[in-house]
Amino acid sequence: MTDLWENKLSCAVQCGKCTKVLKKSDERILSAYDHNPICMECKRKEEKRDDYEKVSREMIGQCMAETEVMWGDPGGYCYHHFYPYRC
Numbered sequence: 001m002t003d004l005w006e007n008k009l010s011c012a013v014q015c016g017k018c019t020k021v022l023k024k025s026d027e028r029i030l031s032a033y034d035h036n037p038i039c040m041e042c043k044r045k046e047e048k049r050d051d052y053e054k055v056s057r058e059m060i061g062q063c064m065a066e067t068e069v070m071w072g073d074p075g076g077y078c079y080h081h082f083y084p085y086r087c
Helices: 005-009 040-047 052-071
Strands: 028-030 037-039
Touching (some): 037 040
Antiparallel strands (some): 028 037
């Protein structure tokens, strides 16, 4: 990750999984698997995976530790994996 993650990810124009075009008004969320912005339909599919609970727990712990050390308050980067946002 770079300290410019918000510019790169927050207004992504397409879902990182299904490549659906995302409008500014569309909700998006970061994948717990690869940290890329995805549409809410793909997030619901992620949540149904057998390993989702384990992966998401590991991701949030690692994310919180890394961002605290590297950036202090990264503007909610870790939380964007669990809370939808718009541009």
